Amino acid sequence: MSNDVLVRILADTRTETTQRKAQASLAEMEKRARDASPVRGFEAALSRKVAAGKDALIAELKRKSPSGGDIRPGFDPAQLAQAYERAGAACLSVLTDLPYFGGTESDLHAARNATSLPVLRKDFIVDPWQLAETRAMGADCALLIVAALDDATLRELFDAARSYGLDVLVEAHDREEFERGAALGATMLGVNNRNLRTLVTDLATTEELSSLLPAGAALVAESGLKTRADLERLHKVGARRFLVGESLLRLPDLEAATRALLGV
Numbered sequence: 212m213s214n215d216v217l218v219r220i221l222a223d224t225r226t227e228t229t230q231r232k233a234q235a236s237l238a239e240m241e242k243r244a245r246d247a248s249p250v251r252g253f254e255a256a257l258s259r260k261v262a263a264g265k266d267a268l269i270a271e272l273k274r275k276s277p278s279g280g281d282i283r284p285g286f287d288p289a290q291l292a293q294a295y296e297r298a299g300a301a302c303l304s305v306l307t308d309l310p311y312f313g314g315t316e317s318d319l320h321a322a323r324n325a326t327s328l329p330v331l332r333k334d335f336i337v338d339p340w341q342l343a344e345t346r347a348m349g350a351d352c353a354l355l356i357v358a359a360l361d362d363a364t365l366r367e368l369f370d371a372a373r374s375y376g377l378d379v380l381v382e383a384h385d386r387e388e389f390e391r392g393a394a395l396g397a398t399m400l401g402v403n404n405r406n407l408r409t410l411v412t413d414l415a416t417t418e419e420l421s422s423l424l425p426a427g428a429a430l431v432a433e434s435g436l437k438t439r440a441d442l443e444r445l446h447k448v449g450a451r452r453f454l455v456g457e458s459l460l461r462l463p464d465l466e467a468a469t470r471a472l473l474g475v
């Protein structure tokens with residue numbers, strides 16, 4: 212087996228998606244997507260925070276990760292989502308990948324139903340069927356990881372996501388990926404400070420790529436953010452939108468930790 216974590220996750224995701232596709236046709240999934248609870252406006256919620264002069268936090272719910280192992284004892288997605296909302300998070304991100312992150316669709320439902328926040332489904336999307344599924348499960352935004360996709364597939368998935376009414380966070384880790392995301396016309400470009408191949412994080416990644424942001428697009432700094440000082444460091448390169456999970460989830464008082472991170 213390959214040591215490359217992303218390659219392994221993608222291979223497993225393909226196998227698993229093939230199995231799920233056998234249970235519901237695309238037409239059936241699209242019907243469920245049409246019947247789902249209306250989208251809450253993920254990108255707009257972030258922009259409202261920024262327009263009000265605040266940091267826009269996408270607060271993440273994940274049970275475990277390949278880099279961090281089990282993250283929080285007694286993980287209760289509804290309770291944690293409410294703590295994030297009370298502390299002023301703009302949006303939520305919920306892992307739904309089971310083998311590597313311990314997530315499920317029911318975690319997403321629990322978090323979304325317990326709050327009024329828009330939700331990103333954090334998973335590994337390789338097939339347009341998964342985007343109908345993403346909307347059908349009630350999510351407001353999908354993640355597309357540039358490193359996982361060739362240009363034609365990236366385009367196909369981006370267009371499919373938007374056709375279902377989803378906002379899209381397009382994630383890059385290096386210059387080439389960021390430029391491919393920008394060329395797509397993505398309006399939310401994420402910089403993952405964690406290299407998904409080695410799992411090492413470095414905030415300098417956001418600093419380096421920030422200068423490539425096209426006019427009119429929003430930058431989202433992702434992963435490895437731990438302190439108020441980390442966010443302030445990235446303010447200097449214009450980042451005001453932040454995706455944070457592990458460092459908050461490891462602290463017993465999640466609400467206080469989130470307020471401290473946001474400086475409120």
Ligand SMILES: O=P(O)(O)OC[C@@H](O)[C@@H](O)c1c[nH]c2ccccc12
Nearest residue numbers: 403433434435436454455456457458
């Ligand atoms: O827990 P952290 O280090 O705060 O990171 C959150 C989020 O950025 C991270 O979970 C993530 C970013 N992109 C991903 C892609 C797949 C899985 C996970 C991720």
